[in-house]
Amino acid sequence: MEAVSFEYKAYKPRPFTKEERPYTTILFGGLTFKHERLITGALENMGYKAKPLPNIERIDLDIGKEYIDVGACCPTTFTAGNLARTLMDIEKKEGREAVRDRYVFVTIGACGPCRFGQYHESYERVLEGLNLRDFRLFLLDLLQLEQSVEGGGLEISMPLTLGLVYAMFMGDLITDMEYATRPYEVKKGQTDQVVKDSVEVLYEKLKKRPIVGKKLGNFLWHIFTDYFVDALKEVKKLWDEIEVDRLQPKAKVKITGEFWLQTHEGDGNYNIKRWLEEQGAEVIPPPVAVWMDYLINMELFKLEDAKPFVKNYYLKKFAISFFAWLYRRTYDKLRKALNNIPNPLPSQRELKELARPYFYYRLTGGEGHMLIGKALYALKHKQAHMICELSPYGCLPNTMSVGAMAKVLADYPELLYAPIEIKGDSEVHAYSRCQMVLTEAKRRAKEEFEQALEKTGLSLEDIRDFEEKHPQLKRATYKVPNYGYAGTSANYVMHVAKLMGRLK
């Protein structure tokens, strides 16, 4: 038997120093290519070299399974595999020393009662498996505005945090524009091109963002500046050029689910958003900003619960409420620059109340009560015909709220809900589950559209004629208000009727 050593120690990265900054690339990942490109801009703006991990591929699942302990949820497996593939690639191209000395990986951790707070444990298995324990992997706290990694090579300062928040917001807004436009574009492929061009414009803006003030000064600049609004107005012009045909009834499908899985666009979720579009749906993508909004508001709700035990309760409540209000106000200000085509953030209080009979809001982990809240919110506000909830195989919290949906569905039989379990390697099964509900959603969209035509007495030709005379209606940036229908085409018919003076 070997001598005893008591030597097991958790992984601890070597320091990343300021001197190393100019030649060290910060790797990160986990969002869409849009968000990641904009985050790169925000990091470069602060003098860092940054690069997102390559987009997730199916092979990452197998690589992940090879390195991490068996039984992980699919987001952990995919992201761990993705990191492993990247490091192997760098090692092959630039050598082992480069991996060690010229790259670091930064990931976000939060108080995850599920694996979210423990992702890095799996990443550490990857480093061990690749014999790269000297590669540096840093964990940042999602809720801290200012922090630094050991050695000071990466300092999350006020300007960087706010740059990242704007990057996230603008990534969300462009994503919303994309999904609201692409299903109706007249010229195929134009939306994708404009998305790319928009992201590049915004990337440059973030990269060249003036750094005004340090802490409070910088904070105030970000509140009052029109720098980002102007950038988005410039981007809006690109979208103005896209002609859309909204006279196509399409099922509106709201995507919800586990954070990583719902945000992701690629093999990690079978590219389900694109697939839905190909099947004749309009997708409502989930903004990253909702999750941050949830975290902020949860602080508020917790504070309200603890009222008798909190010192300076009203002051604290005011501070958090103000912060929450500012967050939303900033998002809305940016939305407005795109003519409010992107969706507003749902009220967190309403989500909480809607979910209340089915799922208690203080049960945190994953998306908590939000999954039920969002489904009911979409139903109540006629936001979508159908909910497609992406549920990772092996997820802890998601399985529980999907189960609680049984009662929601009993109470709201009209709710079209498709929970799709994503394993990463059973695409056909997931598509066919989704297809079953989608068929009904499409039927409803068509029915609504026909109803709107009937109600207004308009024919397609009438509308086309009117569009000829008012070509601005065909712009992707033309805002169609909601007339009580979930579908875009039905609301559009109503809107045209209104413009024609046919609605009272």
Add this chain to the structure above:
Amino acid sequence: MGFFDSLGMKVIFSSDTSEEQYRTYGKGRITMDSCFPVKALAGHIGELLHKDIDILFVPMIYSLPSFLRGHVMDTLCCTRVMMAPENIKAGFLKERDEFKERGIKYVSPFVPFGEPELLPKYLFESLKPAVEDLTYEEVVEAVREGFASLEEFDKSMREKSLEILRWCVKNNRPALLVLARPYHMDPGIGHEIDAELQLYGYPVLWYNYLPIDKWLLDWLGISLDISDVWTSSYSSNTNEIIWGAKFASRFPWITGVIRLSSYECGMDQPTFTPVQRIVESSGTLFFKFGELDETKPAGSVKIRVETIVYYLEKYSQDIIKKKLSRLREVPKELTL
């Protein structure tokens, strides 16, 4: 019990978990596939519906009262544990309200043991509709009494563990430590693997009731801090398992560790490698029974238990000696 006794309520428990209980009362109530400890809850709720009770108390336990509190980031429950009541409740409501039908009030308070000042509030709010004359003050007092009896119970269990360890020291006999989730003590979930080992004369201790006396920890060179081996210390049971692994790796007479884990346990998954490495870093034997489900794998348990016993017999004395050689003289408190 302290809590309900104080409120003057009589408590009726559901029986131990069993495959049959789940099949009879729980099946079909839980709509998502899950680990068995969560599925089992459906069986317990279903069974209690057939008992003569007025209130069905199914707490959503968010955080736990851990002895590591203050040394770790948090002491949260697994998300499935805390959320399971909401999930399973839906299974009893989706067609009709089965609680109402049987005249039973379903009470499911949010219970954050980690925020003790808030406990009376949450408990009061959820019990009040079921117990009309209940006052907030009564609940405050009941919570206090509940904590007192919990503390007393913990203390007696730790004393018992210390007694066993002393016996091992005195007789130079090896013991086993179980690292698992608390509900693996339930014969229907842990399948009595610990008891089988005990039959061979090995004392079996549970990680959550190990003695934590300062003199003992000082001797072993550990504290209640686990950040040297586990940095994401949010989950209460995970933290305690990790701490237990540290304890086992150092305590000479614990020569073997039994890890129990339920099939599809997402909380255990990231801990498998670290726990095993911590334990084995000192040469302590490590055996894992993973993927436990509702069915007792009687045959394979028997074979594994025999193998474990073989290894324990063969290596224990060596392990004790080697571990002892790393430590200072055995403290007198241990040889009482």
